[in-house]
Amino acid sequence: MKLRTLLLVGSALLMAAHADDRTMSFNTEIQVVPAPGAVVIDGQTADWDLSAGVWSYNDPTLVERYSVWTHLMWDGKGVYFLARYHDPTPMRNDTAGKDFAVSWRADCYQARVIFDDATPDEHILHVNMYYSSSDGRPYMIVKHGGFRAQPPYDATGPDRPDQLERWGATMAEHGGAVATAPWPDGKGYNLEAFWPWTYCRTGGQPLAAGQSFVFGIEAMWGNADGTMLAHRLADGITDDTVNRIFMFRARTGWGKAVIAAKGGLAVVENQVALHKARLKRFADYDTYGSLPIVHDTGGLHDTVTHLDCNANQGNGFVFKFFDPLGLYWAIQQAMNFYQLPKDERNKQICRIMREATATRSRPAATPPASCTTAPSN
Structure with missing residues (x-):
C-alpha cells in the first residue's frame, strides 16, 4: 500500500502529519486505546496494546x-x-528526590x-516522569496549573496551590504508579505510569469513548x-505555529488524546511508513550550498549573518545565547527554512553562493547551473 493511501486510511485514527516537506515528527493527536486486560505497572509491555503509539523525533x-x-490506554480506573525511549545512555538523571524544578534537565x-x-x-x-540515577528509583511529579503566582500570567494561567493541596504533587495516594525498565x-528503556x-x-469519573x-x-x-540536558524534543502539538522551545507555556498549542472505543489500530504502521518517507526525503536533500548554524562569536560574527528570506539577506542561522536552547532555536530556524518550497530555498542558496564568490578573498564553490546569473529579487 502506498504512503498516500496509508495516510488517508490513518487520518481518522491519528493526525500524525501532512504530505509535506517536514523531516521532524509532527503529531497532533494520539489515540487512547482500551486496555486489553489487567495492566501491571512494571515497565514491561506484554500487557499493552501497542498499535496506536506515536513516534517523536527531531x-x-x-x-x-x-x-x-x-x-496511551484507558479503562474504568x-x-x-508508556514511553519507549531510544537513548544511548538510558535512565540517567542525577536529580535526587521529588524536585520538579530540576528534574527535566536530563532523562525525563x-x-x-x-x-x-x-x-x-x-x-x-x-507530569514529570523520570528515573533518578542518584536515588535508584523512578519518580512521577505533578505541577498543577500555570507557572506564575501573580499576573501577568502566560497561557497556562495562574499557579494552583489549591489543587496542589487537594491532590498533592504525586498520584500515589490515589493509586498512581510509575516504573522503568x-x-x-x-540502547533504551521503557517508562510506564498509571494516572487515576x-x-x-x-469529578473523578472516567471519560467515555x-x-x-x-x-x-x-x-x-x-x-x-x-x-x-543533551537532547530535547517537543511534539503533540496543534500546528506549526506552536513554540516548541517554550512548549510548557504554549497551552493553546498542545495536542489532543482521544479515547478510542477499540484497539488494534494501524497507527504504528502509519508512523513507521511516515518515518521511512521522511528519511528518504532527508537523504535526497541537496546539500550543495548548505548553510551554517553558528554561534555569534569571533570570526563567525563577521562572516555569518542571520538569514532573512523576506529581505534577501543573510547567509546562515545565528544564535546569540550559548546554551542548549539557543542552539535548538537556530536548528528550528534552519528546519523552518528547509520546509520552505524548494524554489524559494534555491533562490536564497543561489544568492548566498553568488555573494560568497564575489566577496571572499578565496572563491567559494561555483554556483550550480540552476542558479541564474542575475540576482533574484
Missing part, C-alpha cells in the same frame, strides 16, 4: 539514539502511559495535560552522568 536519521514512542518525560479543558472543572497537569540491548481518574478529573483531553509531549535526554 531528526529521522537519529531515531536509534534520540526518539520516543508514546502509547484511569489512563495508562514531561506530559502537558489538561482534563476538562475550558470548563469549571479544568485541571492542568504538568532498561532494554536488554542497553480520581486524580486527573475533578469519543471524548478527549489535551495532551502535549516534551521528551528530554541527559548526558552520560545525568547532570545536564
